[in-house]
Amino acid sequence: MSDWQNAHDNAQQAAERFGFEVIPLSLTKLPALKSPHDKGHSCRGGCGQLGHGIHDASRDPARIREMFEAARHATGYGIACGRPPHHLIGLDLDRDAEKDVDGVWELRRLCARQGIAVPRTVIIRTPRGGYHAWWTGPADVKVPNRAGQLGPGIDVRGFGGYLVGPGSRGARGLYTLASDPSDVTVRPIPEQLLQLMTADKERPRRTGGAPVNLSLMGGGRSLVGLVRCVLDAPQGQRNNRLFWAACKAFEHAAAGRLDADQAEHALMQAAAEIGLPDKEAEATLKSARGDVLGAAR
Structure with a gap:
């Protein structure tokens, strides 16, 4: 087949x-x-x-x-993710021995520290040895897509995002079902974990320092447009907007229309301008770069 x-x-x-x-x-x-x-x-x-x-x-x-x-x-x-009837929420747990990243261990540590009992649910094994954990969420909560907020190697896939389904083939191999095939039931997400996923850790927009000067930016209109998209992000959507813009920028880079490092630098500046913590912005850009260019997976 x-x-x-x-x-x-x-x-x-x-x-x-x-x-x-x-x-x-x-x-x-x-x-x-x-x-x-x-x-x-x-x-x-x-x-x-x-x-x-x-x-x-x-x-x-x-x-x-x-x-x-x-x-x-x-x-x-x-x-x-985030669509009825399940309102699916996913955790992408990355494992990369070379970069000393283990999202599975980080999630276990987080849950132990917070006293969160994690139920059995659908688990997908990724080609590089990581895992995707699936949960159902409440209909009235939109979980944002975030990279690294819960810990290194832990990315949240929520409303407006998607999870790679089992049986899919990526450039690095096959996504397979890792949990019990006789019990393919997506369980409700623990309330405490949901609260951590939706907590707003963004800082207010920066009021001092030199703002991003779009007129001096290289990379052409496409990069300027993506940076402006990030700068115009409303409260609560900043990380989502950064991730989307970064994916688009790295798609352009893969096609030879942009320099990937230049795009990442410009988007990092925009993230700082709108008040995203540096570590969160760096994790988001790294995740987007890995998804598009394959550098992280």
Whole structure:
């Protein structure tokens, strides 16, 4: 069976059996369908065309088939977080011995320190030995996507994000089910862990120091636009906006349209301008760079 067929079949099963909303992913774990719009558009799928990333996510079998037929290069599928009926929340626990990062150990330490009892739930093994833990969340809470806030090697996947589904193939290998296959039940997230995920640790916007000067920035209009996107981020969405902009910047870098280091430096400046802690911004940029360019996984 081809990787495409395997991804399609697993995506259909995830939708039909569990009610998840899915999209096709490329080998780089990014949405496999290109946008039909010019850069800088604000359409989230209202035009009816495919190519709006997570906004295309669906549980309708015909729609899923349509997406995969339009993306014959797809090798995996993403499961939308924060959508009903499950309001899925994920923890991406990275393990990298060379960089002395172990998200699994960090999560255990955090839970022990906070007295959090973590229930058994669906666990996915990533190609580099890390894990994705899945939980259901409350309908009235939007969990933000954050990198490194809970600890080194721990990334939160919430509303507007997605998790790579089991059976998907990425550039580094296959994502597989690590938990009991006879009990594929996504358990509710512990309340204390949810509170840590949604805690706002952002600082007020910086009032002193030299602001980011867009007119002096290299990298062209695309980088300027992404930096402006970060600078305009509202309270509570700063880290989400930084992660999105960084992924877009590194996509441009992968295509040879931007210098990755220059883009990272510019976005780091923007993060400081809007008041994100340096360590949190660095972790977010590292996570985005790893997801797109494969440097971290």
